Amino acid sequence: MDSLTIAGKTFSSRLIVGTGKYSSPSVMVKAHEASGADMVTVAVRRVNISDRSKESLLDYIDASKYFLLPNTAGCYTADDAIRTARLGREAGLSNWVKLEVIGDERTLFPDNEALLEATRVLVREGFVVLPYTSDDPVVCRKLEDAGAAAVMPLGAPIGSGLGIQNLNNIRIIREFARVPMIVDAGVGTASDASLAMELGADGVLMNTAIAGAQDPVTMAEAMKLAVKSGRLAFLAGRIAKKMYATASSPVEGLVGR
Amino acid sequence: MLNGDPYDVPGPLTIADLLAHLDIDSRRVAVERNLVVLKRALFETTEVSDGDQIEIVNFVGGG
Numbered sequence: 001m002d003s004l005t006i007a008g009k010t011f012s013s014r015l016i017v018g019t020g021k022y023s024s025p026s027v028m029v030k031a032h033e034a035s036g037a038d039m040v041t042v043a044v045r046r047v048n049i050s051d052r053s054k055e056s057l058l059d060y061i062d063a064s065k066y067f068l069l070p071n072t073a074g075c076y077t078a079d080d081a082i083r084t085a086r087l088g089r090e091a092g093l094s095n096w097v098k099l100e101v102i103g104d105e106r107t108l109f110p111d112n113e114a115l116l117e118a119t120r121v122l123v124r125e126g127f128v129v130l131p132y133t134s135d136d137p138v139v140c141r142k143l144e145d146a147g148a149a150a151v152m153p154l155g156a157p158i159g160s161g162l163g164i165q166n167l168n169n170i171r172i173i174r175e176f177a178r179v180p181m182i183v184d185a186g187v188g189t190a191s192d193a194s195l196a197m198e199l200g201a202d203g204v205l206m207n208t209a210i211a212g213a214q215d216p217v218t219m220a221e222a223m224k225l226a227v228k229s230g231r232l233a234f235l236a237g238r239i240a241k242k243m244y245a246t247a248s249s250p251v252e253g254l255v256g257r
Numbered sequence: 258m259l260n261g262d263p264y265d266v267p268g269p270l271t272i273a274d275l276l277a278h279l280d281i282d283s284r285r286v287a288v289e290r291n292l293v294v295l296k297r298a299l300f301e302t303t304e305v306s307d308g309d310q311i312e313i314v315n316f317v318g319g320g
Contacts (some may be wrong), residue, residue, distance in 0.1 A: 018320030028318070043319025044287075046260040046312065052280050057316050073319050086294045087314050090287035158320070185320075207320025 002231065004203050006180050007096075007128045007149040009067075013037045014197070015227045016069070016182065017220070018207025025060040027216055032066065035210065035220035039067040041098055043074070044088045069130070071098040076111070078118040085122055097122060098152070098184075098205075099131040108158040112139045116146055123147030132184050135169040137176050150179050152205060155196060156186025159208040163192035167199060174200035190219075190226035197230025198238070258310045266305055273300040275311070286315045 004011045017037045022028035032040060042057060061068065070088030075081035078101055085097040101118055103111030110133050122129050128149045133139055135153040143151055153173055156162035163186060164170060174181050180202035187193050187209045196204050204227055213219035258264065266275060272295060276283045288295045289312040295303055305311065 018318070020318035020320045022318065041320055042316040044314050045317045047279075047281060047286060047315050049260055049262070049264070049279060049313070056282075056285055057318055058285055068316070070316065071319050083289070083292070083294075087287040087289060087312070088316075090294050090297065091285070091314060091316055205320075 002235070004180065006130070011038050011067070011203075013039075013224070013227075014201075014203040014231060015193070015223055016041065016203055016205040017210060017223075018205075019043075019057060019061065020207050021211040022216065025055070025057075028211070029060050031210055031216040031220040032061075033220075034217045034224065036224040038065065039069055041069045041071050041205065041207070042088075042092070044070055044072070044084050044091060067096075068092045068094065069096055069098050070094075071132075072100045072118075074102065075100060076102050078114040078121070081114070081118045082121050085118075085127060086125075089127070095126055096128040097130065099129050109154075110134055112136070115139075116142055119143055119146045119148055130182070135166050135173065137169060137172045140173045140181075141176055144177060144179050148179060150182055150202070151177055152182045152184035154185040155183045155192065156188075158185040159212075160186055161188030161209060161212075162186055163188050164195055164199070167195070170196065170199045170201065174202075187223075190222040193223050193226040194230035194233070197227055198233050200234055201230075203227075260312055264311075270305055271301055272303045272305060272311075275305055276300065276313070279313075281313065286313050288313050 004014045013036045015037045016039045017035050018041045070092050072081040072084040081101045101111045101114040102108055115131055119129050130150045131143050131148050132152045140151040155164040182203040182205050183196040183201045184205040187206045193204045210216050210220045291310050
């Protein structure tokens, strides 16, 4: 079976999905099921002390079915990201982290310098670090050298739905990397996910493309199939692109010639 | 300070007492005391002192 292995842990699906922005928990639960994913991302935030409503995200995620990947979303410094990662480890009792250090508010592009610094610290502390990074092969190589368990270049800005903006960089990152490459962020629709996988991505991580769709459950299924087909096409080895036509039917034996 | 706001605790208590007082399930949260993350096993024995900075976090939806 074709599965995704990161830091020695094997996942049956190459699609990783988020838990944010769903219209309701029940839609999220159904979307997760339809996606076939077995790893989901979660954010770490302060408990609301003044309003202790009983709803907890974990009421809706079956931890026996889904591996929880805490993120450090919203952190703008290495220190904050490290602190959040440590809290996430204690809350989730796993040492995995989707490491984000944001460098710009409008684009949510990563601060790669701070990201590298945080990666080094967390790897030293025994974390399995999956950094969300720019689609820059050199940065990805540095992250890998720093001990990242995977590299997660963005396809386009988070939540933008623009699809993969720099196909060539994604290919180069895949070629350079000795760890899995997960395309994280920027997917808008199924073909974007397929394309990522056709380029050789080991997996795709998305949230908004599913949660923000008119029908998130159907989109989740579309993404499952897209990741699968893209992966199969990659494994199958596509034909070379040519300028001109090559006939598929025999040129001999035509009537009237 | 509790999650960034001043908070008066009812007498001396441990982290576990504080969570119970706040009606928070300790298995679902992580607690930081003065910038140090506390292992869950230490909730019962760690006393909250005057002036402590406590952060209580949990998982919410995210990507």
